[in-house]
Amino acid sequence: MSLNVENPSMTTVLPAPPLRLIDDLGRMVPQNETGGFTLPVVDTLLSLYRQMVIARRFDAQVTALTRQGRLATYPSALGQEACEIAAVAALDPQDWLFPTYRDSIALLTRGVEPKDILASFRGDWHSGYDYHTHRIAPQATPLATQALHAVGLATAAKLKRHNTVALTLLGDGATSEGDAHEAFNFAAVWQAPVVFVVQNNQFAISVPLDKQMACRTIADKAIGYGMPGYYVDGNDVAAMYVVISAAMDRARSGGGPTLIEGLTYRIEAHTNSDDPTRYRKAADVDLWRHRDPIERLEKYLVAQGALTDEVRASILAAAEELATTTRDCMTEQAVVDPLELFEHVYSTPRTALAEQRAFLAAELDGDAVASVIAREKSTR
Amino acid sequence: MSPQQPLQTGIAVRAPENLTMAAALNAAIHDAMVDDPTVVLFGEDVGPLGGVFRVTDGLYAEFGETRVSDSPLAEAGIVGTAIGMAMYGLRPVVEMQFDAFSYPAFQQIVSHVAKMRNRTRGKIQLPIVIRIPYAGDIGGVEHHSDSSEAYWTATPGLTVVSPSNPADAYSMLRGAIASDDPVIFMEPKSRYWSKASVALPVQTEPLNRAVVLRAGTDVTLIAYGPTVKTALATAEQGAAEGLSIEVIDLRSLSPFDDETVGASVRKTGRAAIVHEAAQFGGYGAEVAARLTERNFFYLAAPILRVTGFDIPYPSPKLEEYYLPTPDRILAALSTWEWS
Numbered sequence: 227m228s229l230n231v232e233n234p235s236m237t238t239v240l241p242a243p244p245l246r247l248i249d250d251l252g253r254m255v256p257q258n259e260t261g262g263f264t265l266p267v268v269d270t271l272l273s274l275y276r277q278m279v280i281a282r283r284f285d286a287q288v289t290a291l292t293r294q295g296r297l298a299t300y301p302s303a304l305g306q307e308a309c310e311i312a313a314v315a316a317l318d319p320q321d322w323l324f325p326t327y328r329d330s331i332a333l334l335t336r337g338v339e340p341k342d343i344l345a346s347f348r349g350d351w352h353s354g355y356d357y358h359t360h361r362i363a364p365q366a367t368p369l370a371t372q373a374l375h376a377v378g379l380a381t382a383a384k385l386k387r388h389n390t391v392a393l394t395l396l397g398d399g400a401t402s403e404g405d406a407h408e409a410f411n412f413a414a415v416w417q418a419p420v421v422f423v424v425q426n427n428q429f430a431i432s433v434p435l436d437k438q439m440a441c442r443t444i445a446d447k448a449i450g451y452g453m454p455g456y457y458v459d460g461n462d463v464a465a466m467y468v469v470i471s472a473a474m475d476r477a478r479s480g481g482g483p484t485l486i487e488g489l490t491y492r493i494e495a496h497t498n499s500d501d502p503t504r505y506r507k508a509a510d511v512d513l514w515r516h517r518d519p520i521e522r523l524e525k526y527l528v529a530q531g532a533l534t535d536e537v538r539a540s541i542l543a544a545a546e547e548l549a550t551t552t553r554d555c556m557t558e559q560a561v562v563d564p565l566e567l568f569e570h571v572y573s574t575p576r577t578a579l580a581e582q583r584a585f586l587a588a589e590l591d592g593d594a595v596a597s598v599i600a601r602e603k604s605t606r
Numbered sequence: 607m608s609p610q611q612p613l614q615t616g617i618a619v620r621a622p623e624n625l626t627m628a629a630a631l632n633a634a635i636h637d638a639m640v641d642d643p644t645v646v647l648f649g650e651d652v653g654p655l656g657g658v659f660r661v662t663d664g665l666y667a668e669f670g671e672t673r674v675s676d677s678p679l680a681e682a683g684i685v686g687t688a689i690g691m692a693m694y695g696l697r698p699v700v701e702m703q704f705d706a707f708s709y710p711a712f713q714q715i716v717s718h719v720a721k722m723r724n725r726t727r728g729k730i731q732l733p734i735v736i737r738i739p740y741a742g743d744i745g746g747v748e749h750h751s752d753s754s755e756a757y758w759t760a761t762p763g764l765t766v767v768s769p770s771n772p773a774d775a776y777s778m779l780r781g782a783i784a785s786d787d788p789v790i791f792m793e794p795k796s797r798y799w800s801k802a803s804v805a806l807p808v809q810t811e812p813l814n815r816a817v818v819l820r821a822g823t824d825v826t827l828i829a830y831g832p833t834v835k836t837a838l839a840t841a842e843q844g845a846a847e848g849l850s851i852e853v854i855d856l857r858s859l860s861p862f863d864d865e866t867v868g869a870s871v872r873k874t875g876r877a878a879i880v881h882e883a884a885q886f887g888g889y890g891a892e893v894a895a896r897l898t899e900r901n902f903f904y905l906a907a908p909i910l911r912v913t914g915f916d917i918p919y920p921s922p923k924l925e926e927y928y929l930p931t932p933d934r935i936l937a938a939l940s941t942w943e944w945s
Contacts (some may be wrong), residue, residue, distance in 0.1 A: 352725040378690020408683035573786040
């Protein structure tokens with residue numbers, strides 16, 4: 227018997243279509259189909275558009291730099307700009323973001339310098355920005371672990387009666403992890419001011435969502451935890467923005483956590499070392515290219531007369547300028563100090579690390595054997 | 607016993623009391639919470655029940671739900687949320703209830719608690735204390751008697767300590783809570799009910815130091831947590847047989863106090879390490895290796911390990927055959943050539 231055989235007793239219930247405010251063709255969805263959510267004003271949409279265009283240019287530039295061998299790896303978010311930018315746009319300055327390795331454009335949008343974002347992908351250090359200034363946790367690699375950190379930080383803020391909300395980004399694959407379950411449950415039990423934004427890009431590296439879970443949507447899982455869940459068109463930045471903003475308001479006013487699923491698609495490979503042709507069809511990728519989050523909003527804004535050639539040119543110029551900055555900073559040689567390896571492990575010095583540091587220093591001076599002998603003699 | 611003096615704190619010095627280790631730990635958390643409003647406590651059953659070993663007894667009643675709370679039953683969740691709290695300026699003290707129940711939290715501890723400071727170049731510190739009741743000799747059913755210290759000591763970024771007596775239990779837990787680094791605080795379950803007269807708040811040796819509990823000239827016996835009592839009994843028994851045994855209580859497993867232990871080994875020329883955990887790849891292997899590397903020319907005999915067998919921890923009716931005893935330790939020492 228195959229473990230993948232369909233359970234005949236299970237009734238197939240198709241999910242309602244995801245919530246959207248602007249459709250694939252860039253048309254406003256009628257008010258009676260938007261679940262009570264209202265399209266943001268044009269200025270807000272234009273700002274979201276601008277941030278998505280700049281983020282995409284950055285992402286493309288970094289992917290190119292990675293192919294040129296300047297970075298060790300880079301997980302692209304091409305096609306997922308609506309989820310990433312909406313999440314950051316919904317944050318207040320005092321809020322905290324808990325991102326994953328795929329969310330570099332979210333960091334960029336929150337104001338982190340390209341050189342600081344890319345320090346880890348270049349391999350200079352495991353992480354490289356100022357967490358407290360930006361209120362962004364280190365990009366998490368172990369899946370869903372950061373969701374628990376977000377719940378803890380949100381709970382601490384609540385205990386201190388601060389007006390801070392934590393937002394964490396997760397992927398669809400990560401929702402299979404035990405830590406995701408524990409984070410959803412802790413958040414709901416503690417009524418933590420936290421918002422979970424799951425970017426369902428439909429693949430965990432190569433494994434499609436129907437091999438991750440048997441329920442209709444990820445958002446449905448919220449019911450089981452006792453919190454609201456929203457199934458949203460993750461390529462509609464307007465919908466993502468208003469739903470996340472509402473969840474942030476709810477959390478801030480003591481209403482507890484919310485789980486939001488943005489249905490989207492990872493256009494690029496998982497990372498530069500992945501080969502997506504082995505597990506998905508070109509036709510599927512093409513289908514999702516036609517649901518592009520930027521083109522969709524562009525059509526709407528052009529139809530509204532809000533995106534003039536002049537505005538578009540200024541956005542593209544800003545994007546190009548950022549690409550140049552990114553190229554330039556990654557062309558510079560990374561400055562690494564081998565002796566820094568020992569600096570940050572503990573807050574107080576340890577004798578054993580000091581000895582190993584001295585050994586490495588002597589090795590760098592071409593004199594490691596002498597250093598070992600010196601240590602031996604000191605104990606004889 | 608480590609030298610004792612009053613801890614400098616806002617807490618008034620009390621008259622000496624006959625305290626169990628569990629009560630000393632309780633007082634340490636209590637006093638830390640009085641001294642520092644950022645200290646919070648949570649875990650399974652630590653609230654109204656006061657913990658399955660009553661280490662947190664009365665704290666919920668005194669400090670209330672905001673600072674002492676029962677969490678959902680999920681250890682990764684407990685440690686993971688403690689990380690977020692520590693990032694926001696709290697000093698969480700969390701309980702794993704039993705050694706083997708800490709394993710669901712393994713990823714959070716190894717991948718984040720241990721690495722956050724290094725990853726962020728010191729910009730994010732995690733002053734978290736993870737209390738783990740550990741080891742056997744209490745007639746516990748399966749999964750209630752593991753000695754899991756080597757998993758933690760093998761992980762750079764963690765500080766791992768284990769007290770063996772009530773005064774150290776208080777002082778070391780206060781030190782662990784005050785530390786800006788995460789501490790795995792391993793509490794020997796079989797010693798929870800051991801008593802000593804202690805005037806609280808007490809300060810013993812620093813958290814990172816080993817202590818010579820009994821001076822001797824022939825052999826250095828190295829122990830920590832639950833086996834300190836065994837080592838002291840061995841020294842007593844050895845003395846009756848004309849063997850002068852020096853007993854060291856390591857207290858801190860990581861960092862290892864090379865200075866104190868090395869000095870003793872260079873003096874006696876013989877050493878054995880005693881622990882409950884299995885031998886292969888156990889903590890004693892590291893102790894034997896580093897002492898040998900650094901003190902080889904002082905050694906008259908190979909360093910011995912007297913430990914649990916390389917088997918899963920046995921059921922209650924069989925644990926007496928597994929645990930190191932004074933007789934077994936003395937028998938091991940007698941395998942050396944004594945000239």
